[in-house]
Amino acid sequence: MKDKIxxxxxxxxxxxxxxxxxxxxxxxxxxxxxxxxKGECRVLDLARYFNVSHVTVSRIVKRLYEEELLYTQPxxxxxxTPKGNSLAKKVKERHAIVLDFLLELGVDKANAYIDSEGIxxxxxxxxxxxxxxxxKKR
Amino acid sequence: MKDKIxxxxxxxxxxxxxxxxxxxxxxxxxxxxxxxxKGECRVLDLARYFNVSHVTVSRIVKRLYEEELLYTQPxxxxxxTPKGNSLAKKVKERHAIVLDFLLELGVDKANAYIDSEGIxxxxxxxxxxxxxxxxKKR
DNA sequence: TGGCAAATGTAGCAATGGCTACGGATAGTG
DNA sequence: CACTATCCGTAGCCATTGCTACATTTGCCA
Ligand SMILES: [Mn+2]
Ligand SMILES: [Mn+2]
Ligand SMILES: [Mn+2]
Ligand SMILES: [Mn+2]
Numbered sequence: 001m002k003d004k005i006x007x008x009x010x011x012x013x014x015x016x017x018x019x020x021x022x023x024x025x026x027x028x029x030x031x032x033x034x035x036x037x038k039g040e041c042r043v044l045d046l047a048r049y050f051n052v053s054h055v056t057v058s059r060i061v062k063r064l065y066e067e068e069l070l071y072t073q074p075x076x077x078x079x080x081t082p083k084g085n086s087l088a089k090k091v092k093e094r095h096a097i098v099l100d101f102l103l104e105l106g107v108d109k110a111n112a113y114i115d116s117e118g119i120x121x122x123x124x125x126x127x128x129x130x131x132x133x134x135x136k137k138r
Numbered sequence: 139m140k141d142k143i144x145x146x147x148x149x150x151x152x153x154x155x156x157x158x159x160x161x162x163x164x165x166x167x168x169x170x171x172x173x174x175x176k177g178e179c180r181v182l183d184l185a186r187y188f189n190v191s192h193v194t195v196s197r198i199v200k201r202l203y204e205e206e207l208l209y210t211q212p213x214x215x216x217x218x219t220p221k222g223n224s225l226a227k228k229v230k231e232r233h234a235i236v237l238d239f240l241l242e243l244g245v246d247k248a249n250a251y252i253d254s255e256g257i258x259x260x261x262x263x264x265x266x267x268x269x270x271x272x273x274k275k276r
Numbered sequence: 277t278g279g280c281a282a283a284t285g286t287a288g289c290a291a292t293g294g295c296t297a298c299g300g301a302t303a304g305t306g
Numbered sequence: 307c308a309c310t311a312t313c314c315g316t317a318g319c320c321a322t323t324g325c326t327a328c329a330t331t332t333g334c335c336a
Contacts, residue, residue, distance in 0.1 A: 006186075006189075008187060009186065009187060009188060009189035010189075010251075010252065011251050011252045011254075011255035011256075012164070012187075012188045012189060012255060013189050014252045014255070015252075015255050015256040016323090016324090018256055019157070019256075020292090023292085023293080026150070042313075042314090043313075043314060043315095044312085044313060044314080048144075048147065049146060049147060049150075050147060050150045051144075051147035051148075051150060051151050052293085052294070052295090053294075053295060053296085054313080054314065054315090055294090055295075055296085055314090055315085055316085056293060056294060056295080058314070058315065058316090059292090059293075060292090060293075063292085074301085074315075075301060075302065075313070075315085102265060102268070105265075105268045105269070105272060106268045106271065107264050107265050107268045108264055111262050111264035111265060112265075113148075113149050114148065114149045114152045114153075114262065115260050115261060115262055115264075115265045116149075117149035117150060117152070117153050117260075118149075118152075118153040118156055118157075118259070118260030119257050119260045119261070121256070122253050122255075122256030122257045122260070123253060123257070124249050124252065124253055126245050126246055126249035126253075127240060127243075127245050127249060127250075127253045130240070130243045130244045130245045131243070133244065134243060154293095154294090158322090161322085161323080180283075180284090181284060181285095182282085182283060182284080190323085190324070190325090191324075191325065191326085192283075192284065192285090193284095193285085193286085193324090193325075193326085194323060194324060194325080196284070196285065196286090197322090197323080198322090201322090212284075212285070212331080213283070213284055213285085213330095213331060213332065
């Protein structure tokens with residue numbers, strides 16, 4: 001019985017852990033996209049991208065720099081470290097699969113874009129594979 | 139072009155908003171389940187359920203009491219208000235559909251339980267309907 | 277019924293991510 | 307070359323959700 005209760009708590013622990021990585025994942029993905037689009041990624045680009053203040057971005061960039069995901073120097077554009085680049089590639093691929101999956105499932109574009117932005121961070125390898133199989137069958 | 143940038147930020151705003159409701163949703167669902175199972179829901183039951191300390195639960199219960207989702211009195215079990223009860227029913231139904239959907243998609247039980255716990259909060263009406271249609275077709 | 281163990285509350289700390297206000301840096305323009 | 311607008315950093319506020327340590331209440335049983 002106690003095992004049952006403990007087992008039940010696992011999904012919540014896992015969800016908290018995933019939420020803790022979510023900001024890093026969204027930021028490296030955004031940096032990669034902005035560099036592709038505009039050639040560089042400024043703090044203000046990220047602020048507009050996420051619809052938050054430049055202060056919020058600035059603090060988070062500093063943290064991700066300490067985690068060695070981003071390069072940053074005062075008043076210079078933000079860049080991806082090799083570690084950040086590799087995470088971004090993985091995250092972008094997963095995000096694209098989740099988005100395609102929702103569209104294929106019949107969700108309209110606007111809602112697929114919205115929901116996939118949150119869902120992507122909660123899709124483990126097992127669910128991701130199931131989504132890939134679904135897409136392949138179409 | 140600015141419209142495009144602004145439109146891109148909508149999913150992130152929506153995701154932040156959903157995360158802001160997540161605790162309330164998980165708590166009312168847990169209270170309903172624990173009352174069904176044990177006849178009452180104590181602070182420590184919730185702490186074990188979520189794998190957090192009783193202090194964390196106690197503070198959150200106080201907040202949800204102020205939001206009129208829970209009844210709480212010192213050293214007494216926690217109960218659902220009508221508002222909390224109605225939210226719990228809605229949330230439990232959505233969670234069950236997401237879980238069934240993942241299982242039907244071919245995700246193993248353990249991962250379906252884990253992933254659905256996070257995904258549920260990012261499933262809007264449009265995606266929920268798509269999942270229902272998918273389940274009906276099986 | 278007295279006392280102990282379990283449950284709950286309170287105080288206070290940390291990390292994260294929102295914000296406004298203000299000040300300094302940078303880069304383009306006249 | 308100086309001005310000015312834009313960009314960015316810093317200070318400091320708040321809310322949320324984790325935590326430990328300690329105090330208090332409750333309820334059961336010896
Ligand atoms: Mn993303
Ligand atoms: Mn995202
Ligand atoms: Mn949940
Ligand atoms: Mn989430």
